[in-house]
Amino acid sequence: MTIPLGPFAGRTIGELGRELRAGRTTAEELARASLDAVARLDPALNSFVGVDAGGALAAAREADRELAGGADRGPLHGIPVGVKDLVEVAGLPATMGSRHFTGYVPGADAACVTRLREAGAVIVGKTTTHEFAYGPTGDCSANGPSRNPWDPARMSGGSSGGSAAAVAAGLVPLAIGTDTGGSVRIPAALCGVAGFKPAYGAIPAGGVFPLARSFDHVGVLARTAGDCLLAYRPLSGREVGPARRPPRVAWLDPAPLHACDPEVTRVATEAAGAMGKVALPQEVADGLREVYVTVQSAEAADVHAERVARAPELFQPEVLDRLKGAMEVPAWRYVRAVARLPRLAEAAEALFEEHDVLALPTVPLTAPLLGLREVELGGRPVAVRAALLALTSPWNVLGFPALSVPAGAVAGLPVGLQLVCRPGDEDLLAAAAPGAEA
């Protein structure tokens, strides 16, 4: 990394919890450390839109009092958390990354924030999002681009770019993100942290500004897969036990979905250690992309049609252009996309016949430079947005749990390994992560 790291770099939530309970630190100290690191280090990253020092310290002191009194809320008790600025936190401005929401202060917590508080987590502040989460690059926001801690001239990825950069830089050990086509996993991969998009609906989306309701997921970013799962449990209210068996992992050939940088593929393949190989038929891969683009465009246009008509000048130009295009998608294509889904899902299910977990790169390339919209891949120019989304969006269409974990680096930039399972197999997913205890 080229920038100094914060206090949570290299530390897991599990370790922090043990130190808290051993009396070697306090929630207040952790909150102060986080706030201090944001103040010192974040100007170079822009991962936070704003912090809530008063609220965080008050919550931390309460967490300390509870622990001292023997009331232990579990693994997130006293842990500092960043919350994507698309998610409402009572009393804190929520900009959604857009000038349309300048000055907006929600009066209530999103459902996932309520669950964070119930689990004892300490909300430090709001993290930068691509405007309305409508973009995987993280560099189009009323709050400016979030930058990649590995090279601040490069993208964090998006749309949960601030959450990924903040965790990667050690400013917080945990952050909330949202993921409609890869918005948790893409920045996790580009910034070298873990990001988990659970099954559709597993973490409630109430109080989260919608992008495309059929594919919107709430997820988490942390240093390790294990930390993601620690946070997933209280956020979803679902238990994930120890793996019932060693996970049977198959390498999913990414080629039908998108061309990949061969070095990225090599690093991800080595990290995966898969036993078998499977591939999506080309027409299924094409179908999943077509369904993703059509449904996401239509639903995003529904959310924003009035804003586009009444105050187009408040959008970032690229986001406005994309929304205008989305408004032109004809309804019959949406009808057809929705009708196509069951057969695509059936074809995807078939990949799991002899395996529990599919492994593939999270993103076909490493972090591009900020603002870049075309790169060369496999000797051909490719669109950056489409490339970033190509390997993650199928799992939003299908609603399958998908986890990105750090797999290594290419030319000093992180590579993510993506692991995908069917809903209910989260135990096997967690066990398949490199470094997970067998």
Add this chain to the structure above:
Amino acid sequence: MTIPLGPFAGRTIGELGRELRAGRTTAEELARASLDAVARLDPALNSFVGVDAGGALAAAREADRELAGGADRGPLHGIPVGVKDLVEVAGLPATMGSRHFTGYVPGADAACVTRLREAGAVIVGKTTTHEFAYGPTGDCSANGPSRNPWDPARMSGGSSGGSAAAVAAGLVPLAIGTDTGGSVRIPAALCGVAGFKPAYGAIPAGGVFPLARSFDHVGVLARTAGDCLLAYRPLSGREVGPARRPPRVAWLDPAPLHACDPEVTRVATEAAGAMGKVALPQEVADGLREVYVTVQSAEAADVHAERVARAPELFQPEVLDRLKGAMEVPAWRYVRAVARLPRLAEAAEALFEEHDVLALPTVPLTAPLLGLREVELGGRPVAVRAALLALTSPWNVLGFPALSVPAGAVAGLPVGLQLVCRPGDEDLLAAAAPGAEA
């Protein structure tokens, strides 16, 4: 009526069944009477696209043999039936009313045809449909317009115009129709017969060419409400017992849905004999129309997009124009329409708080002249298509059972009374029909 009537005019399926079982007639005689009447009388009506004399007589003889042998398949045993030419019957051409299907002969029966055969019915032939069922006027078809037996210069209504005209003229005692926005009830009302569109999905739609899948219903046309219910039972496989109680009928003010000819309203009101009055809030009425138009357009465009692109010249010009318009409906409006539906359904449910059945005119006017596209209503010009659909399409959006029964006449042309209930209250719906046994 201005044309001579066929052998089934003024006769119910119940009567025919009693005569069959008493040996006063045979299924073969009934089939021959129907075939003969079609040959003699249908040139003036164009209610049939084609008959299947051989198949009908063979089926009728088999029905006679079974009855003679003591095998009684129930009320439809030996009864001649016309089947809308949008519904596949094995071995008979199915044109869908379109030159796109010239020469097409399906190899299998639609699910509802299978059920008709299992109930012992005798399929006489295929009845004229508006092209692809995409129009309520019944006068745009590759097979020419179906004509109204009460005045052959006037519309039968549509899209199941042939089925309605054939029953009204006494050519068959029963016919199958389909109803996406009123296509069973509108021609039933304009031709002075009964038409029943059951709850969504109650009669399976397999083998029926789709118009707009979310709203497509299979229904029946016959002389009386009782005959419709007789046919509904074997077609749906659902029992409708005697009314659990006297039905509480409310008059539903049609004004929020559309302007009505005051004479039509008067005749329908008198026939309804309703105890109470209810009204849809204007925004709910507007919402139901908007949802109907948007969803129906989008889904119809999905069905026909390739035909519009590759062989537009094969469509009737009006149908082509409408499909081209439907292809322009933006997807975000479809998304919004679908999202709006639960609240509209809730508002519609509220109409039933103190009543079992809603009564309103089926159509706000009597049969217009063939080809007419604008009429005056309440002193203002109104579009004929929109007027015809206005009072029936809300019940397709909601999926509620809706029955049109003859209510009387205005200036020698039939008026329909529409009765609507919630799914499961079909017994009360049947009991609410004028003339039903108490």
